Amino acid sequence: MNVRSQVSMVFHLDKCIGCHTCSLACKNLWTDRPGTEYMWWNNVETKPGTGYPTLYEDQEQYHGGWVVEDGKLRLKLGSRPTELVNISFNPRLPTLDDYYEPWTYHYKELIEAGPGDDQPVAKPISMITGEEMEIEAGPNWDDDLSGSPIYAENDPNLRKVMNEEERRQFFELQQLVYFYLPRICNHCLNPSCVAACPSGAIYKRGEDGIVLVSQEKCQGWRMCVSGCPYKKVYFNWNTGKAEKCILCYPRLETGQAPACMHSCVGKIRYLGVLLYDADRIEETASKPDAELVDAQREIILDPFDPKIIRKALADGVDQKVVDAAQRSPVYKYVKAWRLALPLHPEWRTLPMLFYVPPLLPVTATLTAQGRHELDPNFFSSLESARMPVRYMASLFTAGDERMVITVYKKLLAGRIFKRAQTVGDIPMERASQALEEAQLTEREVEEIYHLTALAAFEEMFVIPPMLREVAIQMGVDPHEFQEERGAGFVQLPARGL
Ligand code: SF4
Numbered sequence: 001m002n003v004r005s006q007v008s009m010v011f012h013l014d015k016c017i018g019c020h021t022c023s024l025a026c027k028n029l030w031t032d033r034p035g036t037e038y039m040w041w042n043n044v045e046t047k048p049g050t051g052y053p054t055l056y057e058d059q060e061q062y063h064g065g066w067v068v069e070d071g072k073l074r075l076k077l078g079s080r081p082t083e084l085v086n087i088s089f090n091p092r093l094p095t096l097d098d099y100y101e102p103w104t105y106h107y108k109e110l111i112e113a114g115p116g117d118d119q120p121v122a123k124p125i126s127m128i129t130g131e132e133m134e135i136e137a138g139p140n141w142d143d144d145l146s147g148s149p150i151y152a153e154n155d156p157n158l159r160k161v162m163n164e165e166e167r168r169q170f171f172e173l174q175q176l177v178y179f180y181l182p183r184i185c186n187h188c189l190n191p192s193c194v195a196a197c198p199s200g201a202i203y204k205r206g207e208d209g210i211v212l213v214s215q216e217k218c219q220g221w222r223m224c225v226s227g228c229p230y231k232k233v234y235f236n237w238n239t240g241k242a243e244k245c246i247l248c249y250p251r252l253e254t255g256q257a258p259a260c261m262h263s264c265v266g267k268i269r270y271l272g273v274l275l276y277d278a279d280r281i282e283e284t285a286s287k288p289d290a291e292l293v294d295a296q297r298e299i300i301l302d303p304f305d306p307k308i309i310r311k312a313l314a315d316g317v318d319q320k321v322v323d324a325a326q327r328s329p330v331y332k333y334v335k336a337w338r339l340a341l342p343l344h345p346e347w348r349t350l351p352m353l354f355y356v357p358p359l360l361p362v363t364a365t366l367t368a369q370g371r372h373e374l375d376p377n378f379f380s381s382l383e384s385a386r387m388p389v390r391y392m393a394s395l396f397t398a399g400d401e402r403m404v405i406t407v408y409k410k411l412l413a414g415r416i417f418k419r420a421q422t423v424g425d426i427p428m429e430r431a432s433q434a435l436e437e438a439q440l441t442e443r444e445v446e447e448i449y450h451l452t453a454l455a456a457f458e459e460m461f462v463i464p465p466m467l468r469e470v471a472i473q474m475g476v477d478p479h480e481f482q483e484e485r486g487a488g489f490v491q492l493p494a495r496g497l
């Protein structure tokens with residue numbers, strides 16, 4: 001066993017309101033430079049939908065992630081010799097059209113327009129060519145299904161789980177149902193972007209698992225863009241180098257939450273530390289599809305187990321990291337309560353961001369059909385929900401519907417219990433029965449309710465002191481140092497990007 005730590009995030013999807021504040025906070029901070037105009041390190045997609053870049057989930061087209069062949073894990077992109085053949089022509093890259101052509105407007109024409117008979121307009125101009133352009137696509141073109149059924153109908157997950165007739169019925173306008181999926185780099189345990197890079201420019205930081213691109217080493221081959229199935233590495237056309245989400249490490253090192261989390265309106269994001277066994281990464285990523293989620297949960301270690309603590313300390317993990325792992329909201333959602341699931345585990349990168357799947361689009365449509373949540377057959381009717389469980393399973397469990405239903409049972413049992421307790425229109429015996437069916441205790445429900453609905457920011461954002469260089473130089477604890485400075489800006493030695 002080799003114990004390491006990873007900073008990790010949970011997104012509670014029922015709380016996301018699709019406001020895109022997170023995307024804009026990230027854009028203003030990191031990708032407001034020449035060459036990055038089309039990049040959204042954080043983006044929020046409407047699901048069902050084709051995403052950004054469009055159809056990134058179609059690995060038959062993009063060949064991202066890993067596959068198991070003859071019991072061995074290999075990049076879907078091909079072997080190293082194949083990669084070298086393709087080094088100057090990489091056919092698996094998204095084009096600018098797959099992202100979108102970024103634009104701005106001739107604002108001056110609007111602001112400085114003289115008096116006249118016509119309403120002045122600001123014409124769109126391309127941020128690539130500087131020419132006037134017709135806008136035909138954007139990074140979030142199918143937002144709120146505004147482009148449906150033309151766009152969302154092509155969602156690769158829907159195509160996988162529904163036939164043509166089912167998809168046609170799904171897109172009857174009066175019955176539309178959707179939810180939001182915020183996405184950043186997953187800072188994977190088995191990152192295919194790192195494995196695909198011929199220059200060794202992408203690396204995973206030892207102390208916290210953040211995946212970064214060395215701008216000195218990057219040669220601009222873009223194999224990382226192809227290798228990442230989530231398409232979360234981007235090519236800067238101005239510098240000729242790859243760039244990606246850095247999980248706001250300069251903010252983390254000064255005790256501040258990543259910009260996307262700090263600005264999140266719905267308070268859907270939780271950040272914390274997980275301890276994991278680095279010796280079991282390959283074995284875990286090689287499991288059959290049906291075992292992947294459980295195997296990934298297994299590789300995450302119990303930070304309360306004295307044996308794990310001793311081994312972690314022996315492996316160089318700081319006591320403060322162990323303390324933070326014990327208070328980690330991510331550990332609770334992922335491992336203790338088993339409510340949060342990885343996105344597309346079948347791509348085998350072992351993504352370290354997790355999602356509590358949304359209950360609302362499933363139950364709302366069932367209750368509209370007259371099926372009450374308290375109906376004993378409620379869960380057996382999930383298949384007739386407008387948002388079928390098999391769609392969620394295609395996103396979060398490599399197709400295992402039972403695992404999604406288990407999560408839904410827990411979420412629903414919690415809701416029934418709190419309603420019985422606070423509104424009183426459900427008998428407490430029925431609520432207790434729901435808890436028993438979901439294998440939850442009253443204490444667990446109260447804890448889940450607290451972290452989901454009431455928690456203070458300090459409970460949602462739990463990271464150990466990370467400003468090691470400054471702490472060592474100053475001879476003080478980083479948190480005390482930050483308090484002395486009033487959480488102001490601290491100049492850090494240049495690292496990573
Ligand atoms: S999600 Fe991030 S860490 Fe994972 S493969 Fe893609 S770029 Fe690499």
Ligand code: SF4
Pocket residue numbers: 015016017018019020021022023044180182263264265266267268
């Ligand atoms: S800021 Fe939060 S609530 Fe708004 S879209 Fe982003 S993740 Fe969702």
